[in-house]
Amino acid sequence: MSEPGGDDLIFDQAGQQVDLQYNAASIKVVNQIADGRGGKRCPQCSAAPMRQTAIVWEESTRRVRNGTMVLNSLASRVAPPRRPRLRHRSFRVRPYLRPFVILLALWVFTSFLSNDLFLVGATVALIAAVLWPARQYLRFRADAAADRERVAKSSTRYERDRDLWRRSWFCGACGAIVVEKAPRQRNRSSSPAARPAGNQAGGTARRRR
Numbered sequence: 001m002s003e004p005g006g007d008d009l010i011f012d013q014a015g016q017q018v019d020l021q022y023n024a025a026s027i028k029v030v031n032q033i034a035d036g037r038g039g040k041r042c043p044q045c046s047a048a049p050m051r052q053t054a055i056v057w058e059e060s061t062r063r064v065r066n067g068t069m070v071l072n073s074l075a076s077r078v079a080p081p082r083r084p085r086l087r088h089r090s091f092r093v094r095p096y097l098r099p100f101v102i103l104l105a106l107w108v109f110t111s112f113l114s115n116d117l118f119l120v121g122a123t124v125a126l127i128a129a130v131l132w133p134a135r136q137y138l139r140f141r142a143d144a145a146a147d148r149e150r151v152a153k154s155s156t157r158y159e160r161d162r163d164l165w166r167r168s169w170f171c172g173a174c175g176a177i178v179v180e181k182a183p184r185q186r187n188r189s190s191s192p193a194a195r196p197a198g199n200q201a202g203g204t205a206r207r208r209r
């Protein structure tokens with residue numbers, strides 16, 4: 001499972017869809033998690049071993065046909081972040097069609113009567129039946145654009161959260177979720193392999209002055 005739960009719909013055991021709220025702020029970032037006798041030791045309560053959050057999630061859930069089913073209350077504490085989804089799907093013309101057809105028929109009917117007032121009324125109603133969906137469509141387009149923008153923005157955050165979640169450890173004793181800083185964050189300035197060869201000493205010296 002490459003994207004555990006990120007894209008899935010999530011259901012409880014009764015088959016009801018549930019909305020698991022992922023809270024990135026609840027993940028504690030530490031430089032390193034100390035190894036205890038049995039494995040990684042919780043920085044919060046010293047219990048050991050901690051277990052990988054992703055594995056606890058796997059054990060607390062089951063794949064079902066249309067998504068993921070949570071099997072226990074632990075699942076909500078170790079749930080992965082959710083991939084942001086588009087809310088707007090498509091514009092439905094059908095609801096506007098029936099009033100339009102009815103008003104068109106009314107207009108045709110009144111055009112046979114020699115009553116200008118009725119005809120004017122029917123014409124105004126017919127124009128409204130065209131303008132209303134047009135207005136709704138423009139509104140829909142604006143909403144959809146805003147929605148795409150929202151998803152694009154939150155996708156960056158989602159990827160960062162997912163990365164943290166994948167590397168995090170869960171303490172069964174106190175419920176803490178802890179992640180070690182990524183190696184590149186820890187030795188950002190001390191990795192010789194990451195630098196191009198040549199001119200390096202001079203560049204460093206200049207920067208230090």
Ligand SMILES: [Zn+2]
Pocket residue numbers: 042043044045046047171172173174175176
């Ligand atoms: Zn703990």
